[in-house]
Amino acid sequence: MSKKELKTNAMRMLDRFKIPYEYLTYECDEFISGVSIADKTGLPHELVYKTLVTTGKSKEYYVFVIPIEAELDLKKAAKAVGEKSVEMLPVKEITRVTGYVRGGCTAIGMKKKFPAVLDESAKALDQIYVSGGKIGMQLRLRPEDLRRAADAEYADIVQCS
Numbered sequence: 001m002s003k004k005e006l007k008t009n010a011m012r013m014l015d016r017f018k019i020p021y022e023y024l025t026y027e028c029d030e031f032i033s034g035v036s037i038a039d040k041t042g043l044p045h046e047l048v049y050k051t052l053v054t055t056g057k058s059k060e061y062y063v064f065v066i067p068i069e070a071e072l073d074l075k076k077a078a079k080a081v082g083e084k085s086v087e088m089l090p091v092k093e094i095t096r097v098t099g100y101v102r103g104g105c106t107a108i109g110m111k112k113k114f115p116a117v118l119d120e121s122a123k124a125l126d127q128i129y130v131s132g133g134k135i136g137m138q139l140r141l142r143p144e145d146l147r148r149a150a151d152a153e154y155a156d157i158v159q160c161s
Helices: 009-016 034-041 074-080 091-098 120-124 143-149
Strands: 022-025 049-056 061-067 086-088 116-119 128-131 137-141 152-155
Touching: 009 137, 009 143, 049 074, 049 091, 049 128, 061 120, 074 086, 074 152, 116 120, 116 143, 120 143, 120 152, 128 143, 137 143, 143 152
Parallel strands: 061 116, 116 152
Antiparallel strands: 022 137, 049 061, 049 086, 128 137
16 A cells, blocks of 8 residues: 555645654554554553543534543543533444544544643653544654644643543
């Protein structure tokens, strides 16, 4: 497969911003968890982040990027985006809202720009892995570059263990 065929919206956006990244592909036909992806690709769990989409009380959509082993703290998430409350977007609505499929959703290049928040734990890392915009692809990039490309803010949005 040529590189041109592999380009996703997320990759095209990163190219447009002149943000360096690497992509990694793996065999997968359907949704698997971020932990399963890390195990399948041999990536350290602490470097792999998942993208979650929520809807606020205002009916606005919000994107949160958190470590794969973490749980989104809905109260902290709502506070980070100035909402009274947020809830997870139903799986059946992910493609309609984002343009991406479950398991291939990334904060970069959604069909509409939504407020995005990257968990502050990413600040301490040199590189992180996030979905590349389709199932079977991960992108490796600097957290600050992801934050810039997604026009995201940093905040503490995960549940304490």
